[in-house]
Amino acid sequence: xxxxxxxxxxxxxxxxxxxxxxxxxxxxxxxxxxxxxxxxxxxxxxxxxxxxxxxxxxxxxxxxxxxxxxxxxxxxxxxxxxxxxxxxxxxxxxxxxxxxxxxxxxxxxxxxxxxxxxxxxxxxxxxxxxxxxxxxxxxxxxxxxxxxxxxxxxxxxxxxxxxxxxxxxxxxxxxxxxxxxxxxxxxxxxxxxxxxxxxxxxxxxxxxxxxxxxxxxxxxxxxxxxxxxxxxxxxxxxxxxxxxxxxxxxxxxxxxxxxxxxxxxxxxxxxxxxxxxxxxxxxxxxxxxxxxxxxxxxxxxxxxxxxxxxxxxxxxxxxxxxxxxxxxxxxxxxxxxxxxxxxxxxxxxxxxxxxxxxxxxxxxxxxxxxxxxxxxxxxxxxxxxxxxxxxxxxxxxxxxxxxxxxxxxxxxxxxxxxxxxxxxxxxxxxxxxxxxxxxxxxxxxxxxxxxxxxxxxxxxxxxxxxxxxxxxxxxxxxxxxxxxxxx
Numbered sequence: 003x004x005x006x007x008x009x010x011x012x013x014x015x016x017x018x019x020x021x022x023x024x025x026x027x028x029x030x031x032x033x034x035x036x037x038x039x040x041x042x043x044x045x046x047x048x049x050x051x052x053x054x055x056x057x058x059x060x061x062x063x064x065x066x067x068x069x070x071x072x073x074x075x076x077x078x079x080x081x082x083x084x085x086x087x088x089x090x091x092x093x094x095x096x097x098x099x100x101x102x103x104x105x106x107x108x109x110x111x112x113x114x115x116x117x118x119x120x121x122x123x124x125x126x127x128x129x130x131x132x133x134x135x136x137x138x139x140x141x142x143x144x145x146x147x148x149x150x151x152x153x154x155x156x157x158x159x160x161x162x163x164x165x166x167x168x169x170x171x172x173x174x175x176x177x178x179x180x181x182x183x184x185x186x187x188x189x190x191x192x193x194x195x196x197x198x199x200x201x202x203x204x205x206x207x208x209x210x211x212x213x214x215x216x217x218x219x220x221x222x223x224x225x226x227x228x229x230x231x232x233x234x235x236x237x238x239x240x241x242x243x244x245x246x247x248x249x250x251x252x253x254x255x256x257x258x259x260x261x262x263x264x265x266x267x268x269x270x271x272x273x274x275x276x277x278x279x280x281x282x283x284x285x286x287x288x289x290x291x292x293x294x295x296x297x298x299x300x301x302x303x304x305x306x307x308x309x310x311x312x313x314x315x316x317x318x319x320x321x322x323x324x325x326x327x328x329x330x331x332x333x334x335x336x337x338x339x340x341x342x343x344x345x346x347x348x349x350x351x352x353x354x355x356x357x358x359x360x361x362x363x364x365x366x367x368x369x370x371x372x373x374x375x376x377x378x379x380x381x382x383x384x385x386x387x388x389x390x391x392x393x394x395x396x397x398x399x400x401x402x403x404x405x406x407x408x409x410x411x412x413x414x415x416x417x418x419x420x421x422x423x424x425x426x427x428x429x430x431x432x433x434x435x436x437x438x439x440x441x442x443x444x445x446x447x448x449x450x451x452x453x454x455x456x457x458x459x460x461x462x463x464x465x466x467x468x469x470x471x472x473x474x475x476x477x478x479x480x481x482x483x484x485x486x487x488x489x
Contacts, residue, residue: 024243029173030313031228031251036175039224039373040259041303042122044266045282046220048275052201053267055213060260062214063221066421067228070384071252073391073418074229075245076411080400088229088383089325095390098330099448099464103471104383105325106444107437111379112318113351115226116311117358118372120146123307126281126300138362146359149311154352157315160341175309178302179258182283186265189290195268204273218428223377224259228252229387315351322347332450378433379440381425388418432487438474439482 022030039046047056077084077091084090088108093101124146125137134142201207208216228248238244266275266286278285281303287295323344326335339345392415394400401408426434445468452459460468481487 023239024247027238027243027247028250028254030316031247032254035225035228035251035255036179036258036306036310039220040179040262041126041281041283041299041306043220043224043259043263043282044270044275044286045278045280047217047263048267048272048278048282050216050220051207051213052199052204052272053195054199055201055207055210056217056263056267058210059214059217059221060263062421062424063218063225064256064260065417066424067225067252067256069414069417069421070388071228071248072411072414073388074248076414077387077391077394078244078248079242080394085324085327088387089321089330091390092383092386093330095393096386097461097464098452099460099467100386102325102330102444102448102451103441104386105321105330106447107379107441108383109318109321109351110440111226111376111383112314112321113355114358114372114376114379115223116314116318116355117362118376119307119311119314120150120355120359121362121372122280123149123304126284126303129279129284129296129300140363143359143363147356150352150355150359153311153315154348157312157319157348158339158341158343158345160343175302175306176258178298178305179262181298182287182302183258183261183265185287185290185295186262186269190265190268192268194271197271201272215428218425219374219377219433222381222425223373225252225255226377226380228255229384315348318351319344319347322350326451329451329455330448332447333454374429374433375436375440378429378437381422381429382437382441385419385422385426388415388422391415392419435474435478435481435487438471439478441471442475 047059051059081091081094084094089101089105092104121137121142123137124134124142128134128137128142133139134145137146198204200210201213207213228251262283266283269286270278270289275282275286281299284296284299284303287299289295322331322335323338325331326333326344326347335344335347335350337344337346391411395408395412395415398408401411449459478487
């Protein structure tokens, strides 16, 4: 950030005197949420549920995610001293290990999502260039790697510079989505929309409750990034803008997501949508206007993914940096370059993305399997953030002057916690077990950070928590070895 001036507050916290403003923060939220997920939404939803269940699921998602957005807004306003969003809230409420686990899980979710984005991008290009296949061929991985390190060196030039480019790509990616919505509005057919609303002709989907539950991980994935502004709270010019950006971004994205999903169900039937190749928006538009529909969506997806990759690379590095700054992550992750970019955190992040891109050559991991795992990793950080907000409201902490606000926030936080629990249930035992395999190794960095600070690694309670994670990881490892579990 070459044009930024810096200072420290009374507590010695790193602050931006000329930080990210509301527009940049909104762009980070919208840019983080609108990535590749929306372009695959019609098929991803149709593969799990019929029209009726989709509508019910969106109502649940709208209320649940709105409650979560309001929780992040309230926490940003009531705890302005806590930098780093989901990580800081978990630590403040439940101790060092839960804070570390939230930062670790969020970080893994973010870079795993980026791996999925690269696979989706080159899978889309495979429509025009068959050499890229499903996005996990050798040429696709080679090109993904080249793009990965181009983004890496762009971010190294400065967070503010990268966030400005992110604002441009956020605006650019909205244009093809608006065109898709307008075209589908004109082509929408009520008779197609109303055929077999409850998907009774497809018993493999199960009952309505099963359909709603099965689509939940997809709805969460397309909203991941709602906390983006809180992660960058330390770099915000005005702390009140953090909460505003979260809520504004939520409503913009909710409107676009629902329109894309619902309108597609009036263009093609559930079975037809479920059979489309991703990005399925291309198949929907091709059904309406022919080959040019594929071209339009492919261009939009390329722009969208470019912006999303940029947003998520910055978020990944920032969450590690924030955790390292207060000694919950090892000291080497606190290092910044001359432009105040957390360089070591950035190298570690993109190193992991590169490793998993190479792994997809062997495992042939698909976009959908990667986003399901990435989503399951972020459910725990969301749960602890919502629970911390509930804890504040129950205690009355920061509500001394307004009992009315306390009652309101108590209700909102309770809804958020219930929604987070529902999501953990909807994700299923399989993904919780697979998540534990990724959570458990993080203890190495946690132990290193605690020893650097000259402190005991675990409290007595944290020992039990880690033991539970370790047991789950061993069970999952055995399941993977025996073929009982798979991505």
